[in-house]
Amino acid sequence: MLIIAVIGGGQCSKEEAQLAEEVGREIARQGAILVCGGLGGIMEAACRGASSEGGVTIGILPGDSYQAANPHIQIPIVTGMGYARNVIVVKSARAVIAVGGNYGTLSEISHALQSGIPVIGLTTWSLSRNGQQDNSIIPAQNPVEAVNKALDLTTK
Amino acid sequence: MLIIAVIGGGQCSKEEAQLAEEVGREIARQGAILVCGGLGGIMEAACRGASSEGGVTIGILPGDSYQAANPHIQIPIVTGMGYARNVIVVKSARAVIAVGGNYGTLSEISHALQSGIPVIGLTTWSLSRNGQQDNSIIPAQNPVEAVNKALDLTTK
Amino acid sequence: MLIIAVIGGGQCSKEEAQLAEEVGREIARQGAILVCGGLGGIMEAACRGASSEGGVTIGILPGDSYQAANPHIQIPIVTGMGYARNVIVVKSARAVIAVGGNYGTLSEISHALQSGIPVIGLTTWSLSRNGQQDNSIIPAQNPVEAVNKALDLTTK
Amino acid sequence: MLIIAVIGGGQCSKEEAQLAEEVGREIARQGAILVCGGLGGIMEAACRGASSEGGVTIGILPGDSYQAANPHIQIPIVTGMGYARNVIVVKSARAVIAVGGNYGTLSEISHALQSGIPVIGLTTWSLSRNGQQDNSIIPAQNPVEAVNKALDLTTK
Numbered sequence: 160m161l162i163i164a165v166i167g168g169g170q171c172s173k174e175e176a177q178l179a180e181e182v183g184r185e186i187a188r189q190g191a192i193l194v195c196g197g198l199g200g201i202m203e204a205a206c207r208g209a210s211s212e213g214g215v216t217i218g219i220l221p222g223d224s225y226q227a228a229n230p231h232i233q234i235p236i237v238t239g240m241g242y243a244r245n246v247i248v249v250k251s252a253r254a255v256i257a258v259g260g261n262y263g264t265l266s267e268i269s270h271a272l273q274s275g276i277p278v279i280g281l282t283t284w285s286l287s288r289n290g291q292q293d294n295s296i297i298p299a300q301n302p303v304e305a306v307n308k309a310l311d312l313t314t315k
Numbered sequence: 316m317l318i319i320a321v322i323g324g325g326q327c328s329k330e331e332a333q334l335a336e337e338v339g340r341e342i343a344r345q346g347a348i349l350v351c352g353g354l355g356g357i358m359e360a361a362c363r364g365a366s367s368e369g370g371v372t373i374g375i376l377p378g379d380s381y382q383a384a385n386p387h388i389q390i391p392i393v394t395g396m397g398y399a400r401n402v403i404v405v406k407s408a409r410a411v412i413a414v415g416g417n418y419g420t421l422s423e424i425s426h427a428l429q430s431g432i433p434v435i436g437l438t439t440w441s442l443s444r445n446g447q448q449d450n451s452i453i454p455a456q457n458p459v460e461a462v463n464k465a466l467d468l469t470t471k
Numbered sequence: 472m473l474i475i476a477v478i479g480g481g482q483c484s485k486e487e488a489q490l491a492e493e494v495g496r497e498i499a500r501q502g503a504i505l506v507c508g509g510l511g512g513i514m515e516a517a518c519r520g521a522s523s524e525g526g527v528t529i530g531i532l533p534g535d536s537y538q539a540a541n542p543h544i545q546i547p548i549v550t551g552m553g554y555a556r557n558v559i560v561v562k563s564a565r566a567v568i569a570v571g572g573n574y575g576t577l578s579e580i581s582h583a584l585q586s587g588i589p590v591i592g593l594t595t596w597s598l599s600r601n602g603q604q605d606n607s608i609i610p611a612q613n614p615v616e617a618v619n620k621a622l623d624l625t626t627k
Numbered sequence: 628m629l630i631i632a633v634i635g636g637g638q639c640s641k642e643e644a645q646l647a648e649e650v651g652r653e654i655a656r657q658g659a660i661l662v663c664g665g666l667g668g669i670m671e672a673a674c675r676g677a678s679s680e681g682g683v684t685i686g687i688l689p690g691d692s693y694q695a696a697n698p699h700i701q702i703p704i705v706t707g708m709g710y711a712r713n714v715i716v717v718k719s720a721r722a723v724i725a726v727g728g729n730y731g732t733l734s735e736i737s738h739a740l741q742s743g744i745p746v747i748g749l750t751t752w753s754l755s756r757n758g759q760q761d762n763s764i765i766p767a768q769n770p771v772e773a774v775n776k777a778l779d780l781t782t783k
């Protein structure tokens with residue numbers, strides 16, 4: 160089964176949470192597994208969505224206890240490695256969907272692009288290097304399109 | 316659901332593989348999830364056992380690709396962190412069962428004991444410190460006893 | 472003694488290498504220690520500069536052997552953790568100077584900003600989030616200004 | 628320059644601290660660099676010894692701030708990775724000297740042996756596997772002998 164990462168901030172707006180929840184629902188409907196950083200905000204909203212459709216959710220936790228996982232995480236992976244766990248979140252996925260996000264999310268986007276893992280963005284960062292726009296983050300207009308693009312890119 | 320780790324060498328004897336496979340079967344029969352390092356030898360044998368009983372298997376991989384997972388891993392977690400992933404294998408478990416094993420296994424036993432996670436041993440290392448026997452590794456006579464002890468210790 | 476990170480690609484243009492070498496020289500002249508990812512390109516150029524002024528250089532290596540360090544690394548730290556070592560490069564520094572760079576460099580910039588470590592940029596990434604420019608990367612016009620800004624920001 | 632690791636507990640007896648301090652002194656006298664986990668107990672005692680002889684000391688810290696380093700650490704490396712940093716302590720060394728120690732130390736011994744890095748023991752763990760003594764930890768009678776054995780083994 161394909162694993163898709165949903166990344167985004169531990170705190171987020173209500174609108175971003177709705178986007179993330181719908182992304183999670185669609186991942187589950189399509190039969191994929193959701194991996195995330197296991198905590199609140201975007202991560203929790205996406206897991207809530209996936210769980211509501213009977214999907215499987217994995218949380219790669221930064222701390223030392225499985226008890227920090229949000230209530231919709233079925234498989235908590237306890238790293239004790241702090242933000243270095245961001246690398247594992249993206250490397251474990253065949254594609255990454257970013258919803259909003261802060262610098263932690265940007266580090267995950269960077270690690271994914273560095274590893275050649277496709278990144279689909281819903282209202283997230285945009286990048287330019289030495290004045291040239293970098294278009295590596297693939298935009299999506301809505302959650303269903305984001306998940307479809309993620310699945311398309313992984314199966315190529 | 317409880318997660319139980321099975322640790323042991325990437326290469327092992329036929330007898331050790333049989334023990335590990337039976338440990339995996341019993342973990343699945345008891346309704347627990349199996350986590351391991353995701354590769355061959357003891358890890359593969361344990362996953363084969365768990366899979367044959369319809370259980371869930373997680374592999375915490377040292378390398379950069381999910382494709383290195385043994386064929387019985389359902390959920391490959393890709394760390395790219397080499398042996399530092401040993402820490403994650405044990406921290407993600409509520410109890411650890413060691414079958415045989417080399418120095419990598421000993422590092423996992425050590426990390427588990429350091430984190431207060433119970434370790435049950437089937438034909439594995441024994442330790443002494445400054446001439447005094449250390450009895451922290453709990454012996455089990457057979458795979459079923461090992462899994463029962465693991466589950467007993469986690470639920471306390 | 473203060474530790475300053477220099478980050479940038481393992482491959483770089485001649486112009487970027489000259490900037491990095493001058494950054495390294497200035498770090499050493501100011502009596503600071505240089506930390507980097509230990510490999511070639513920008514990392515090697517910065518270390519060459521620091522060494523030529525008698526400075527101390529630390530390389531946080533991704534692989535399993537100290538022998539992968541560039542020839543100007545005096546203190547090789549061997550992580551065996553691949554790109555997760557990027558986190559260590561920036562967390563070990565009191566300020567970070569980015570010269571050019573690819574996605575690995577962007578991950579280091581992100582981890583630094585996430586940890587509240589100041590980032591000074593010479594010809595590097597620029598960021599915007601949801602259409603709003605993010606000005607967290609502090610621009611510098613030349614290597615000496617970059618090092619002065621780095622030292623000013625750490626001592627506050 | 629050669630880097631030698633000194634490993635041991637964050638808490639230790641007065642006798643162990645004296646051994647570790649003398650190990651640190653001898654490492655510095657022989658012109659080697661000392662690496663350790665950067666905290667108290669054996670680590671601090673060894674660094675105190677090395678510093679008193681003008682040696683260089685590196686601390687690979689588990690937490691998020693250089694300020695947790697013991698006062699004799701000259702080069703703090705901040706990992707934020709908890710006990711996963713144990714891997715880095717030993718991989719960065721050409722030989723490891725263990726003084727006393729708890730399970731964290733045992734994990735470092737294991738990681739070193741797994742990576743083929745020689746381990747010299749002063750009053751530390753002893754190992755047996757399936758009833759057979761494992762003699763991989765090389766005993767030393769005193770600090771000077773420990774350092775000499777470490778340097779002999781690295782230069783082969």
